[in-house]
Each structure stands twice: as C-alpha cells, then as structure tokens.
Amino acid sequence: MSPRTSSQRPRPRSLFATLATLKRGGAALAVLAVAAGAGSCKGEGTAATEPPVVTGPVGPAVPTLSAAQRLTRSQYAASIHDIFGAEVVVPSALEPDLALDGFEALGASKSTVSARGIEQYESAAYAIGKQLTTDPKLLARVLTCKPEGPGDAACARAFVSAYGPPVYRRPLTEPEITAVTSKITTSGLALGSFEKGLAFGIATLLQSPSFLYRGAVGEPDPERPGQRRYTAYELAARLSYFLWNSTPDDALLDAAKAGKLGNYDGISAEVDRMLASPKARDGLRNFVSEWLRLGELDLLQKDSKLFTTFSSDLGAMAREETQRVFEDLVFDRDADVRDVMTTRRTFVTPKLASMYEVPAPSATGFAPVELPAGRRRGLLGHISILALYAHPTSTSATLRGKFVREKLLCVTIPPPPANLNTALPEPTEAAKTLRDRVQIHFTAPTCASCHLQMDPIGLGLEQFDGIGRGRTKENGVVIDPSGTLDGAAFSGPESLGQLIHDHRGFAPCIVRKVFQYATGVATDGSEVDTLDALLGRFIATGYRMKPLLAAIASSPAFRSFGAPH
Amino acid sequence: MRRKLDRRTVLRGLLAGGLVTVGLPFLEIFSERSASAAPDGLPKRFGMFYWGNGVLPDLWVPTGAGANFTLSPTLAPLAPHQAKLSVVSGMKVPFVNAVPHLSGPVGFFTGKPPLKNDPGAFGAPTLDQVIADVVGADSRFRSIEAAVQPGTTGLSFNGPNSPNPAESDPAALFQRIFGPEFVKPGSTAAPAPTLALRKSVLDAVTEDAKGLQGVLGASDKARLERHLDGVRSLEQRIQKLQQSPPNLVACNPPKAPKDTFPAVAGRAPLSEISRAMVDILAMALACDQTRVFSLWFTQPVSNALIGDASAGHHQLTHDEPSPQPEVAKILTQIMSELAYLLKAFDSVTEGDGTLLDHCAILATSDCNYGRQHTLDDYPIVIAGSCNGALKTGLHYRAPSADNTSKVALSLARAMGLTLETFGAEEGKVTSSLREIEV
Numbered sequence A: 001m002s003p004r005t006s007s008q009r010p011r012p013r014s015l016f017a018t019l020a021t022l023k024r025g026g027a028a029l030a031v032l033a034v035a036a037g038a039g040s041c042k043g044e045g046t047a048a049t050e051p052p053v054v055t056g057p058v059g060p061a062v063p064t065l066s067a068a069q070r071l072t073r074s075q076y077a078a079s080i081h082d083i084f085g086a087e088v089v090v091p092s093a094l095e096p097d098l099a100l101d102g103f104e105a106l107g108a109s110k111s112t113v114s115a116r117g118i119e120q121y122e123s124a125a126y127a128i129g130k131q132l133t134t135d136p137k138l139l140a141r142v143l144t145c146k147p148e149g150p151g152d153a154a155c156a157r158a159f160v161s162a163y164g165p166p167v168y169r170r171p172l173t174e175p176e177i178t179a180v181t182s183k184i185t186t187s188g189l190a191l192g193s194f195e196k197g198l199a200f201g202i203a204t205l206l207q208s209p210s211f212l213y214r215g216a217v218g219e220p221d222p223e224r225p226g227q228r229r230y231t232a233y234e235l236a237a238r239l240s241y242f243l244w245n246s247t248p249d250d251a252l253l254d255a256a257k258a259g260k261l262g263n264y265d266g267i268s269a270e271v272d273r274m275l276a277s278p279k280a281r282d283g284l285r286n287f288v289s290e291w292l293r294l295g296e297l298d299l300l301q302k303d304s305k306l307f308t309t310f311s312s313d314l315g316a317m318a319r320e321e322t323q324r325v326f327e328d329l330v331f332d333r334d335a336d337v338r339d340v341m342t343t344r345r346t347f348v349t350p351k352l353a354s355m356y357e358v359p360a361p362s363a364t365g366f367a368p369v370e371l372p373a374g375r376r377r378g379l380l381g382h383i384s385i386l387a388l389y390a391h392p393t394s395t396s397a398t399l400r401g402k403f404v405r406e407k408l409l410c411v412t413i414p415p416p417p418a419n420l421n422t423a424l425p426e427p428t429e430a431a432k433t434l435r436d437r438v439q440i441h442f443t444a445p446t447c448a449s450c451h452l453q454m455d456p457i458g459l460g461l462e463q464f465d466g467i468g469r470g471r472t473k474e475n476g477v478v479i480d481p482s483g484t485l486d487g488a489a490f491s492g493p494e495s496l497g498q499l500i501h502d503h504r505g506f507a508p509c510i511v512r513k514v515f516q517y518a519t520g521v522a523t524d525g526s527e528v529d530t531l532d533a534l535l536g537r538f539i540a541t542g543y544r545m546k547p548l549l550a551a552i553a554s555s556p557a558f559r560s561f562g563a564p565h
Numbered sequence B: 001m002r003r004k005l006d007r008r009t010v011l012r013g014l015l016a017g018g019l020v021t022v023g024l025p026f027l028e029i030f031s032e033r034s035a036s037a038a039p040d041g042l043p044k045r046f047g048m049f050y051w052g053n054g055v056l057p058d059l060w061v062p063t064g065a066g067a068n069f070t071l072s073p074t075l076a077p078l079a080p081h082q083a084k085l086s087v088v089s090g091m092k093v094p095f096v097n098a099v100p101h102l103s104g105p106v107g108f109f110t111g112k113p114p115l116k117n118d119p120g121a122f123g124a125p126t127l128d129q130v131i132a133d134v135v136g137a138d139s140r141f142r143s144i145e146a147a148v149q150p151g152t153t154g155l156s157f158n159g160p161n162s163p164n165p166a167e168s169d170p171a172a173l174f175q176r177i178f179g180p181e182f183v184k185p186g187s188t189a190a191p192a193p194t195l196a197l198r199k200s201v202l203d204a205v206t207e208d209a210k211g212l213q214g215v216l217g218a219s220d221k222a223r224l225e226r227h228l229d230g231v232r233s234l235e236q237r238i239q240k241l242q243q244s245p246p247n248l249v250a251c252n253p254p255k256a257p258k259d260t261f262p263a264v265a266g267r268a269p270l271s272e273i274s275r276a277m278v279d280i281l282a283m284a285l286a287c288d289q290t291r292v293f294s295l296w297f298t299q300p301v302s303n304a305l306i307g308d309a310s311a312g313h314h315q316l317t318h319d320e321p322s323p324q325p326e327v328a329k330i331l332t333q334i335m336s337e338l339a340y341l342l343k344a345f346d347s348v349t350e351g352d353g354t355l356l357d358h359c360a361i362l363a364t365s366d367c368n369y370g371r372q373h374t375l376d377d378y379p380i381v382i383a384g385s386c387n388g389a390l391k392t393g394l395h396y397r398a399p400s401a402d403n404t405s406k407v408a409l410s411l412a413r414a415m416g417l418t419l420e421t422f423g424a425e426e427g428k429v430t431s432s433l434r435e436i437e438v
Helices: A015-036 A073-084 A104-110 A115-134 A136-142 A153-168 A174-191 A194-207 A232-243 A250-257 A264-276 A279-292 A294-299 A314-332 A337-341 A350-356 A383-388 A397-408 A439-443 A445-459 A493-502 A506-519 A528-540 A545-553 B007-015 B024-029 B076-084 B103-110 B127-138 B170-178 B193-213 B218-241 B270-286 B313-319 B325-346 B405-414
Strands: A345-348 A367-370 A483-485 A488-490 B045-050 B085-092 B144-147 B292-296 B359-364 B380-383 B394-403
Touching: A073 A115, A073 A136, A073 A153, A073 A279, A104 A506, A115 A136, A115 A194, A115 B193, A115 B218, A136 A153, A136 A194, A153 A174, A153 A194, A153 A250, A174 A194, A174 B193, A194 B193, A232 A250, A232 A264, A232 A279, A232 A545, A250 A264, A264 A279, A264 A545, A279 A294, A279 A314, A279 A506, A279 A545, A294 A314, A294 A383, A314 A337, A314 A345, A314 A350, A314 A383, A314 A545, A337 A493, A337 A506, A345 A350, A350 A383, A383 A397, A397 A445, A397 A506, A439 A445, A445 A483, A483 A493, A488 A493, A493 A506, A506 A528, A506 A545, A528 A545, B045 B127, B045 B270, B076 B085, B076 B325, B076 B380, B085 B405, B103 B127, B103 B405, B127 B292, B127 B405, B144 B170, B144 B270, B170 B270, B193 B218, B270 B292, B270 B325, B313 B325, B325 B359, B325 B380, B359 B405, B380 B405, B394 B405
Parallel strands: B045 B292, B045 B359, B085 B394, B144 B292
Antiparallel strands: A345 A367, A483 A488, B085 B380, B359 B380
16 A cells, blocks of 8 residues: 555645646736736745655646657657667658647647658658668677578567567567568568668668557556556656656566556656666756757857857757756756756856856866856856847847746746737937836836736846856946846846745746656646645655656656546 | 548548537538649649748838739839739738737638647648648649748648648758659659568558557547558658659759858858748749648748848847838848749749749738737738739739638639638638639
8 A cells, every 4th residue: 555645635725726726817817918908917826835745656646638649859869779779870850849838748749740750750760770781780789690581581570579679669469570570571582682671670660650659548547446547568658758758678668567567666666767877867858958948059049240159059068058957966966956046066168168257177078167156156147048048139138037937937928918019119328228128018017017027037137148148238337137036136147046946936837847748748737736746745855856756757647547638 | 523531631620629620621622623733734833931020011011002003112022023923911810819920820821710829729721731632642742841041840730730840951852852762754763672662661550550540549549640641642652753754844953952051140041041942942843743832931930130130030020119120121131032932933934834823822921010910901922823813913902901811712712722611710701802813
C-alpha cells in the first residue's frame, strides 16, 4: 500500500485553484477587453500554504488527456544516436516542430505531418540506412551474422529481432518481424546485395508510425477499476523522452518486460537510475530550451553595426551558457533551482567573457566563472535571455517583462486590444530613455493594465543593451533600473532577480511548466490537485529539480491514461 | 464527373474541428476535379505571396477606380505589370480582431476566425490547400510552400495544427524539385529498380499504420490518417517518377541556387533569397511539378531587418512616428520583390500567353494598418488572369466593407472549383466578387 498523498489532507484553497480561477477570469476579461477596447491584466495568486513532507507517489490519479506524441526533431536524432551510435549523421531536414502553449512537447501531441514532412522522413530513413550498411564499422555493429547470399532470411531476421525492439520501443509481433525480414530479403535479392536490402529494412523500421509516434493506447488499470493507464512499454517511452529526451535503453525496456513498471516502487527505481544517468542532463537541457524558447536563438538577428559583438554563432553559444548553468545547479550541485535567478556562477567562452567584461577563464571553449558583484547575476543577466527578448536594434522592456511574467511566473498576458494605436514616441530632448518613452503605457488606461505588469520588469533590465552587454547610459542619460515587482521594490537587475527567486508565483510556475512538458498536454484545470501536491513535494525537498522530476515521473497522474480526445 | 468521397476527405473534416465542423466546402470540392485545365489545354495555377505586418493605408490604396487608376506609392514597383493585375480595396476580414496578426490571415485564408491565440489555430484548410485538394493530384507535388526570411514557416494549413511548413532554404527547395529525381518533361524516365522497392516500403508502412488505426483514439486516428495522406502522395510521386512526362516547351530547369545566403551585417539578404525562390518556383510551375505554390516573404509579427531599416519591421510599424517613412520603404521593397515574381512569371512563354497569364496570384498581408492591426480595407493584389477567368488592369474598390471571403471564392472558382460557399459564421459567403471575374 502506498503512503497517502498530500492531497488527501484537507487544505486551504489551493494556490493552483486560485491561479486557475485568475486565468479563467483573465481570459474572460480579455474577451471583454476586445469588445470594450480596454486592456485587462490581473495580478497574482495568494500565498501557498506549505503541505506536509511526504514520500511516495505524489498527487491523485487524475489522468491528463492522452495523445500519441510524434518524436520532435531532437528526439528523432537522439533516438537514432542511442540505438545505432553517436557517429551516425542524422539529417537535420525534418518536419519543423510546432510549439503549442510554448512547448514543442505539446505540439507533438497535436500536430500532424505535412506531405513534405513525409518526404523528409523517407529521405532521412534512407540516409541513415545507407550509412549503417556502407560504413564498415557501423555495419559490423548492426549485423551480427555473416549473410549467406543477398536473400539470407536468417541473418535478416537476426537483425530485425535485435534492432526492431529498440526502434519501436517494444517487442515486435511475429507478423511485424516477418514483414520487415521479407523487406530485407526481397530488396536484397532484387539488388543483388544483402547489405543493400538491409538498408531498405532499416528504412521500413524508421518510417513506421511505431517509431515516429510514441504509442498512446493504454490498458485497463488494475489499481483503478474502470480506468486506464499507459502500458508498460508506453510508460517506458514516456519516462525516457521526459527524462532523457531520447528512447528507452535496454534496461528500461527490460524493466517494462519484467512488469517492474506496474507499481510505484518499480517505477521509482527506474526513475532514480535514469536521473543518475548522464542522459538526464540532455533531458533537462531540452526542457530548459523549450521552456525559455532558447531554440529561437538559432535565428537570432542583430544589427551588427550597432552590436559589433554580434556573430552568427552567438545565439548557440548563449544558449549553451544557460543550459550549462541549469545543468550545474541541478546535477552538479543539486541546489535550489530557483537559485538560477541569483547565482553568480556561469559558464563562458572567451567571447562571452569579453561581452560580460570578465577575464576569460579559458583560452577556448566554455569554463566556469564567478561574475563580480554589482553588475549582473542569474538568468536575467544571461545574454541568451537579454538578446532573445529584445529587438534587432534595441532593447524591449515589454518583451523582457512579458518573458518574466509568462515563462517564469505563468501569468498569461493577453494580446493588445484591437485597433489600438500602439505607437511609442521617438526619443526627444525631454524623453531620452526608454523609461521616458514608455510612460504612455502607464498613463493610458487601455495600455496600463497589461503594460504595468511587463514594462517595469523590463525597465529593470535596461542596463543591458539589446544584445545583453552592460551599459549605464542611454542617449547620454544615466539609466534608472529601479522599480517594483508586485509591490516589492528593486533597485536594479540583481535585486530584481532576487525578487523573482522569492516570488510566490515562481516555484508553482516551475512545477506547472515541468508538468506540462512531461505530460505533453496543456493544463486545463483538472490537474490542480496534482500540481498542488507536486508543489508541496517541491517545497519540501528544497526546490530541487531532481526530486521534482522524480515526483512527476512517478506520479499516478503521469501513468494514468486520459480519455482519448 | 463526381468523385467518390474518400477517407481522406472525411478525416480532413474530422481534423478541421473535432467532429463538429466538417467543412462543407471540402465535400463540394470533390464534385469538380477536371476543371483546372484552361481552355488552351495548359493548366491553371494558383499562388500566394504574403508578407507580415500590413501596410500604410494612405500609401497603399490606388487613386481612381475601374480601369483608369493610378498605382499608389507602395504599389508603384508593380507599374510594369499594371495591365496584368487587379487591386482590390475596401474589403474586410469580417471577424473581431481578437488575435492581432492572426485574425487577418486566418480569417481571409480560411473564412473562419482563429480558434484561439495559438499558432496552429486554423479551423479549416487555407485557400491554397482548398485549391490544391482539387488541382494538386495531377502534378508531382500537390503544392509547394517556400519562404524568404530564414525560419519562416508560413501559414499554409490543412486544419488545426496541420501546417505545411515552408522551405526557407533555396538550395533545399531546388534539390527537392530539380534534384536527381527530376525527370524533365519530354525525356524518358531512366529505369530505377529502387523506385519499386521504395514504394513497397511505403506499402509496409501503410500496413503498419492500419494496425494502429484500430486502437487509437479519434484524434490520433485522424492525425495518423493525415500522415498516411502524405505517404500516399509520396507513393504517387514515386509512381510518376517511373513515367515519362509529356514535353512542355516552357520547361527550362533553373540553375542551382547558391548553397547558402549568409547574413550581411546581421541582415539576411532577403531580396536575393526571394529571387532565388521565385526562379525555382517559376520553373516548378512551367515544368508542371506543381500547380499550387505559396511564397511567404515574412511571418506575421516578423521583426526582420529589411534593407537598411534602422529597426526590425514589426517594431517600426509600432514605434516609428507617422508617416512612417521607414515602413513605407520596407513595403516598397517587398512590392519590388512581388514585381520580380510577376516579371519572372511573365517572361515564361506558355501557349499564346505567358505563365503569369495562366496563374491567379493573391498577394496580401496579415492586417491593413500595421500600427493598429486593422482588418478593414484589407490589402489585396491579384495578379494574372488565370487564363481569362479573372479581369486584370482593374482597381476594384468595394463600396461598403465587403467580405474578403468573396475574393477567396472568386479565386477558387477561377481555378475551376465549383464551390458553393466559402467560410463560416460571419465569414461565410455564397456569392463571389463578380466584379473581378470575367
């Protein structure tokens, strides 16, 4: 019998229930706003009450809606590498991921593949098949038998038996084995070469929906009569793409086969093993990238006449820095993940070091550095965030503030009212700084309700220019980076980071974002109790990420199968 | 000729709105399939040219109406082609502008408002896909989507969360159409044993998928069916590669574009990319590789640095003081790229006319006045007569804010579709814009 969950204890009105209400209210107000031409943004939740410390499964078995998730581009590549070897070159021309609700993981549950995407899957499958069958080292790895002639069925079958299960993330049925085996032999005979035939067998496996989509069929849940849960193999894939952003390894598939994923203890043991694997770092990095939209750094565009440090590799470099900081906090130091807002420790290349105006800790590549006090610290000092949430030739208090509200505090900002004149005045003698120029956002009622939530935060980051370099003046005037965040005053970016670290909305937002990413569905209100319980565990375990990942991965909600929508 | 409603059509309806909004237009489409060939026997083609962030209305609308009109400052680059295009003004996307930059194009291209504030919120297929459903089956590619600004994915959709992402790399687009697989019309396809094997692999994939269909939920089933649509069209394409296509005198395959188009001073060379795309698209049509294309110059809300502008396009539309000379310059540059397209298409001789004469090309944006995201007086240019189906050399100004769905219906009918209606709710129309039709 599993220990009781925190949600069984009567508790005050939950924070998530409050946030959900506000969100619904916000949406309703947004509709009104469109009709009335008035803006509408409304505040924050009430304080969380600390749930008791518990161990065991977290939260009720409220299922999330279930859908077959298509492998994202990064999951496709990681899966191929894990199955066939890191040296395989995976074509990058695959159907782009569709981000919904800010996550590719969510788009993967809903989007469809275009006709061109199907072509690309085909091309990629043959490109991989060709490498595996023409590179002697790779061929020796995938082919454990010596084919006797181009139509050697036994050797073909041996390949399918060995590589079918990791590709499909489950055992193949006998008809499936037969079908792929005969694809290899008939192709081999037609082309007069077993290896050439093998390439067609590989292409068959890699174009199968059983590889491209993670199954979501489910089975009756013996612990909850009348309800469904993911099958053991589906759960294995769900765990591995969540925690590793890649395919299950043999041990995980073995655990599924042995029935070890049928209960909390068995799942927990696997989750602990998975979190101890270096692959969990890849999983975290992918979560961070989706959450903060760091993938968009690949297309970072800055006017290099204004920002002379801009180069085409800067975006990827800046993303790497942010991912390393998270990796360091979560895996190397197992620290309070909220410290990402305040830590002085970061990882820089010589180029980033020069942009941060600190001595380069290493002549090449990334190396850790402690940023000096008084200039910048934490995520809001990272070039990734500062450059991404800005314009190509200038900063943007609104974009930076919106980033903090939506990504870090989970407050949705509605679009501006229709037919509103959204022009900002140009700099004048009297209004030289952005702070002067956005005053209209605070005085015009249609603007103020939303912009007061965003711009004061962004103005706190005005000491960083549009690419993230430090500055003290704008148009010759000393920048004032002070302001307030939900009633608390800050003097500049460093204290702003501390306020977000301690903000009552930050920890619940982290929980919500990880949960959405893990389950691949937008939260719709039905998960309030689950989120509350997870928040309780998160707080009780010192806001550390690994226990949160473990709690979600082993939660009843994660395994419960929702009615197909 | 009445075509049997296939599974794909029904499922598209499923996708289009979770069982509740099976789009009637799609059912009706299937009654007409063969009407896309023009009277001179050459196929009609449909294209879209799109840019983000709207226009400056004062600099957009031509003066004068009917055949005697003067192009506006923004449209001035189109002057050499004035006789072969129509400007339509005064039309309105008839929805509440709930999602700036999305309500406009979703409303215009689908006739329905966006389902929500979300990039996949297309409640029905976009106009290019409605047309491709009917005219796309006879060519190698059902439709081709291309983009100019790097990373642009465009707005071609087959329903909610069913995008047709555009190719924004000219070299990749060239490879896809004119790479090793291309069989020049009039030449004999070389025997290739691997084609049959590739097809048999796709058969196996289809068999696999059928096994899954029995156990999936309705939504996943529909998604998998769309996947299989793609597999089927790939099979057809492979089938076509084994045939020797009839000669087309206009087909003169282009040279391969440059491998890369690196940014200069942080700015993507959009003009160069656009022209490379246009050169490929013109021949993709002339060689009958496709009959439907879209060219997405930028995405809605694009903040691209265009030309020598002092800031990103979207930022300028909001922050530049009136009369926004920098925005005006950007729009003129975009129209110059449209002019390049028209010139390229008009330079291809086809039958008694040109490729452009066999096209209907819709050029538009995501709103009217970018600064305020307005949806009235929508910017619309239609180029090409679609082989005599559409009037050209015309400025039609709607006397009262008329529904843009009428324009969509006119274009679909010009392409040979016999749609009874286009759009839904306030967007639904049963009559087209007769004033631009012949």
